[in-house]
Amino acid sequence: MTRRLLLSHLSLMLLVLLALEVPFGVFYDRTEVSRFSHTAQQGAMTLAEVCEEKMEHGLAADLPELARTYGHRTGSRVLIANQKGVVLTDTTDLALVGKDLSSESDISTALRDHPVVDTRRAPSAGGDVLFVTVPGGSDTTAPCVVRTVYVLGPLKAEVHATWLALAGVGLGVLAVVALIGFALARSVTRPVRALERATAQLAEGRLTDPPATDDGPPELRRLAASFTRTATRLQHVLQAQQAFASDVSHQLKTPLTSLRLRLENFEPHLAPCAQDSLDKALGELERLSRMVQGLLALARLENSAIRPEAVDLDAVVTDRAAIWTAFADEQHVDIIVSGATSVRVWAVPGALEQIIDNLLSNALRMSPPGTAITLATVTGPTGDGRTPPVAELHVIDQGPGMTETERHRAFDRFWRAADADHDGTGLGLPMVRQLTRASGGEVTLEAAPGGGLDAAVRLRRAENRTHRDRLGTSAVADSAGCWKTPPSSTRTAPSR
Incomplete structure (x- = not known):
């Protein structure tokens, strides 16, 4: 400027x-x-x-x-x-x-x-x-x-000397005007630069150096004052949300655990005809616990901010596939890993594991016995200098698939397909999208060739440091490892 x-x-x-x-x-x-x-x-x-x-x-x-x-x-x-x-x-x-x-x-x-x-x-x-x-x-x-x-x-x-004199006078005037203009421009843009720094700090999650409200033109002073008030209110709201998520995570776990124990204590004293109702109540209680955990995880994702880091996509895919193979064998479903190797992508710490766990859980739930789930890694074009190269992870199942309308609504919170299992929470795919966007990427659902669903996760490849700088500070996520859930619980929690 x-x-x-x-x-x-x-x-x-x-x-x-x-x-x-x-x-x-x-x-x-x-x-x-x-x-x-x-x-x-x-x-x-x-x-x-x-x-x-x-x-x-x-x-x-x-x-x-x-x-x-x-x-x-x-x-x-x-x-x-x-x-x-x-x-x-x-x-x-x-x-x-x-x-x-x-x-x-x-x-x-x-x-x-x-x-x-x-x-x-x-x-x-x-x-x-x-x-x-x-x-x-x-x-x-x-x-x-x-x-x-x-x-x-x-x-x-003589005439040429006069022209040179005129040019010298012009250059001298331009030099003086440049000095004066530079001083004026700096005085005008100083509040703008202060607002830019404050905006970057606010994007990081906390405003530590608010812009001065007594510097610059009147319009910029008023803008700085309005920005400071807005940032202060926003920080209060974020702090209140973080405090709420922290308090709820502690306050709800104890009563839910106590309620589960009390219901299980009823089992010896119930008539056989009431056993089915007790099982359903325990199932709903388990679903409520998973829903609370999912909501708290989403709240932490939206209220925290860290930078993505370079992650070995091939290593993470291989590791998660090995862990989920045992659960897939129980349902007679194969997990196939294919595609490019040695691909590094930018991702928030711990996010890639959670993304794959949720997508594999959904795919495994919808895959009939005797079918296979494919984890395919595809590298995109190298980019044109302004657009960084990308890598894609495809989780493809051979289940019944979803209609176009269902694929568009699948990322809405609490939405589940009409034929989905009733123990799902409708938070798995929203969490996948949140984690992907926090890492600077995007996730889409497409119809797989031959039937089934293709969940494509697109992330930026970590080929050099400049790509990380281009990501900026827009990534939001919790601290490393706080989203990870054991495959056994993730397998049943998410639902389309």
């Missing part, structure tokens, strides 16, 4: 300088050339009158000395010709003396009593030259013609 403000000031000042200096430079250039031409013409006419007077008094022999004196004084080349165009003297080329130049355009025009002022290109002179040819006398028949030739190099050098 500082650069943009500074560039805007400099651009505006540059336009002003160009609007002032360029017309002035052009006007100065034209004025100097016009003044020089007029002076040269007046001098040539005066010299021509003197030459005419010398010739009338029979003093033509004085013309060479007169021409040399004038040429030395004005720095020009002087040529004098008689009324027939024959050269009488030339201060530069004596070989021209006696030659007839009446055929040359400026000489012939001057002999007809018309002065000529013209600029020509003369490579021998190293640039442009000014020709001033005037008749000597006021009669219609000129007794002599005077030609003066000036090299315009010194005049052009």
